[in-house]
Amino acid sequence: MVFRRCCINGVPYHEVRGVLREMDSSAADVDSRAGDPVEGLTAAMEHFFLALALCHSSQMDYEERFDTLDGAEFQYESSSPDERALLQACARCGVVFLGESSGYYVVRARGKVSAYRRLEVLEFTSERKRMSVVVRDPSNQIWLFCKGAESTVLPLVTHGQKTRTMDCIQEFAMRGLRTMLVACRRIPREEYHAAMLAVRSARCTMAGDRESQISSACLGVERDLTLLGATAVEDRLQPGVREALANLRDAGIKTWILTGDKVETAISISYASRHFQLESELLFVTEHTSGPVVTRTLRVLRDRLVSGDNFGLVVDGESLALALQHAPDLLLEVGLACPAVVCCRLSPLQKCQVVRLIKNSRSRPTTAAIGDGANDVSMIQEAHVGLGLMGKEGRQAERCSDFAVARFRFVQRALLVHGHWYYYRLAILVHYFFYKNVVFVLPQFYFIIFTAFSPQSMYTSVFLTCFNIIFTSAPVLVYGLLEQNRPSYQLLQYPPLYKGHQGNRLMKTSHFLVWLTAGIWHSLVVFFVPVLALHCNTVLLENGSEIDMLCLSTLVYSSAVLVVNFKLLLISQYWTFPFLLSIIISLLLLHVINLIYAVIDICYAVFNERKIGLQESEQSLVKSQTKFQCCNQDEIGLLVNHFNQIQ
Ligand SMILES: Nc1ncnc2c1ncn2[C@@H]1O[C@H](COP(=O)(O)OP(=O)(O)OP(=O)(O)O)[C@@H](O)[C@H]1O
Numbered sequence: 001m002v003f004r005r006c007c008i009n010g011v012p013y014h015e016v017r018g019v020l021r022e023m024d025s026s027a028a029d030v031d032s033r034a035g036d037p038v039e040g041l042t043a044a045m046e047h048f049f050l051a052l053a054l055c056h057s058s059q060m061d062y063e064e065r066f067d068t069l070d071g072a073e074f075q076y077e078s079s080s081p082d083e084r085a086l087l088q089a090c091a092r093c094g095v096v097f098l099g100e101s102s103g104y105y106v107v108r109a110r111g112k113v114s115a116y117r118r119l120e121v122l123e124f125t126s127e128r129k130r131m132s133v134v135v136r137d138p139s140n141q142i143w144l145f146c147k148g149a150e151s152t153v154l155p156l157v158t159h160g161q162k163t164r165t166m167d168c169i170q171e172f173a174m175r176g177l178r179t180m181l182v183a184c185r186r187i188p189r190e191e192y193h194a195a196m197l198a199v200r201s202a203r204c205t206m207a208g209d210r211e212s213q214i215s216s217a218c219l220g221v222e223r224d225l226t227l228l229g230a231t232a233v234e235d236r237l238q239p240g241v242r243e244a245l246a247n248l249r250d251a252g253i254k255t256w257i258l259t260g261d262k263v264e265t266a267i268s269i270s271y272a273s274r275h276f277q278l279e280s281e282l283l284f285v286t287e288h289t290s291g292p293v294v295t296r297t298l299r300v301l302r303d304r305l306v307s308g309d310n311f312g313l314v315v316d317g318e319s320l321a322l323a324l325q326h327a328p329d330l331l332l333e334v335g336l337a338c339p340a341v342v343c344c345r346l347s348p349l350q351k352c353q354v355v356r357l358i359k360n361s362r363s364r365p366t367t368a369a370i371g372d373g374a375n376d377v378s379m380i381q382e383a384h385v386g387l388g389l390m391g392k393e394g395r396q397a398e399r400c401s402d403f404a405v406a407r408f409r410f411v412q413r414a415l416l417v418h419g420h421w422y423y424y425r426l427a428i429l430v431h432y433f434f435y436k437n438v439v440f441v442l443p444q445f446y447f448i449i450f451t452a453f454s455p456q457s458m459y460t461s462v463f464l465t466c467f468n469i470i471f472t473s474a475p476v477l478v479y480g481l482l483e484q485n486r487p488s489y490q491l492l493q494y495p496p497l498y499k500g501h502q503g504n505r506l507m508k509t510s511h512f513l514v515w516l517t518a519g520i521w522h523s524l525v526v527f528f529v530p531v532l533a534l535h536c537n538t539v540l541l542e543n544g545s546e547i548d549m550l551c552l553s554t555l556v557y558s559s560a561v562l563v564v565n566f567k568l569l570l571i572s573q574y575w576t577f578p579f580l581l582s583i584i585i586s587l588l589l590l591h592v593i594n595l596i597y598a599v600i601d602i603c604y605a606v607f608n609e610r611k612i613g614l615q616e617s618e619q620s621l622v623k624s625q626t627k628f629q630c631c632n633q634d635e636i637g638l639l640v641n642h643f644n645q646i647q
Pocket residue numbers: 080082083124126129130131147148149150178179180258259260261262346347373375
């Protein structure tokens with residue numbers, strides 16, 4: 001962010017490298033508006049810059065060597081890029097914030113170093129849209145300095161050049177600059193103590209709405225302000241934002257800009273970023289104060305939108321709150337019908353509400369929110385996909401997001417290329433898992449039918465276990481990581497290709513049925529081809545013996561593994577070395593494990609045979625012994641009979 005302009009006591013100035021030039025607003029040509037450089041700072045200017053140098057929450061430890069340093073060299077640490085830009089501008093103009101030491105703000109102005117005792121900081125929140133500091137100056141006077149959005153500071157101002165300053169703010173905002181008002185007040189000592197007591201007790205309260213109690217306590221001291229002026233900071237668009245927005249639009253992605261900025265600033269930035277086209281006709285839902293009026297405006301806009309022209313919708317925070325309360329469906333209808341929407345002066349909660357409104361609309365669109373500040377965290381978390389920009393406004397957005405991106409323009413690659421690929425990969429992966437299991441399991445059903453509903457399993461337990469774990473898992477995983485159905489340059493060059501996947505098209509029932517049919521057909525082939533082949537001649541082995549059931553099962557099983565792996569190879573449009581290697585290894589493993597299993601099985605059978613043989617011989621021995629005994633008994637019986645007859 002760069003400090004560009006300011007307005008002091010109603011007079012606009014242009015700042016370049018620490019030189020202020022008064023601007024002539026009446027001049028038609030922008031370049032000829034800046035007048036002669038201002039010689040030295042007037043008391044009003046010094047007071048204005050002093051307010052900026054004191055009213056902030058930036059950090060820098062004061063060191064004495066800073067006293068002699070040029071202010072432009074300081075790097076201020078702040079979560080607010082606006083504040084950093086303002087402090088650097090102050091330093092360039094001669095009022096240098098040197099840092100903080102033991103509760104004192106040290107400031108150098110006109111070569112003189114002064115320490116201001118920090119008494120209280122009334123922090124900035126996106127709801128209050130302003131912040132204040134209370135300090136005691138070296139002459140023991142207590143001052144309150146306040147800066148913030150004009151919508152929240154102006155109502156507190158009672159003295160100063162209100163009208164001229166607001167004209168300046170309007171002009172700055174039309175140029176796309178981020179504006180703030182700066183005001184101050186000298187607080188009587190007795191009032192200070194009472195007001196601060198109220199603020200501190202509100203901060204300590206645990207009951208009720210604590211935030212609103214703090215806000216109203218702050219209002220006790222933030223009142224009767226004297227307007228010092230206004231600042232205008234340029235928030236430069238990152239490189240590539242225009243192209244990225246245009247590409248996202250071509251890809252069928254609807255973009256809404258949700259910002260805390262002023263309406264004019266937001267519109268100007270929207271034109272600069274081509275979110276609004278030059279030919280766009282703007283529809284305004286702004287400055288409404290009652291629900292019925294907002295509803296009426298939205299109805300009128302809805303009727304106008306039928307003509308289908310290139311419209312841009314602008315909604316401000318207050319009107320949005322009313323619309324969300326009284327006519328959310330109408331707002332949604334109008335918003336979705338407009339090609340571009342800008343919502344300005346939104347609080348973090350409102351940003352979240354807008355995302356929720358869209359997310360829960362009838363068509364159930366997939367939403368993605370992208371932001372860089374703490375005030376974007378709630379919408380990032382509400383959206384289906386949260387994208388955090390690594391920015392100058394701290395790391396909250398980045399930490400709360402699903403994906404962090406360094407630059408806005410990288411979003412188009414993330415969505416159009418990686419989003420496209422990953423959706424495609426995931427869709428194929430899910431269908432493929434169903435498919436390969438259908439090919440594997442259905443032959444078992446056919447087998448049951450062929451064996452008069454026998455409970456016998458065709459596959460052995462080793463085969464059952466290995467199918468999904470070893471023989472068919474690696475290729476599909478590698479496919480899921482590396483597949484590219486189109487090259488990246490093509491996807492970036494033709495953003496409409498992204499539309500092909502919108503509405504979850506690859507996961508429709510029709511796609512599932514296609515895969516299911518393929519699975520059934522392949523299962524028929526892998527079962528019936530071996531069965532019919534063996535039906536003609538079951539003697540396959542060299543020694544003339546017939547093949548057994550294990551042999552049929554191995555044949556069917558191997559065919560299933562081959563077919564599902566080849567299917568993946570054929571549907572893949574991007575053959576990489578790891579992918580081919582994973583298929584080769586899977587097939588090799590199939591044969592190696594088959595071989596090992598066969599050897600183990602033969603050994604087992606031989607062992608069994610031996611065991612059976614042994615048992616049989618043992619049994620026959622017993623039998624023969626018994627026979628022998630029986631025989632002996634018989635013979636003895638015969639001998640006895642014979643002996644009796646002789647007698
Ligand atoms: N540190 C600050 N001190 C005082 N006022 C501030 C400060 N930062 C921002 N503001 C004022 O509060 C307004 C709202 O700020 P907020 O951070 O909610 O949104 P934003 O920064 O303007 O926009 P965005 O949503 O794009 O981040 C700003 O437009 C500005 O006028």
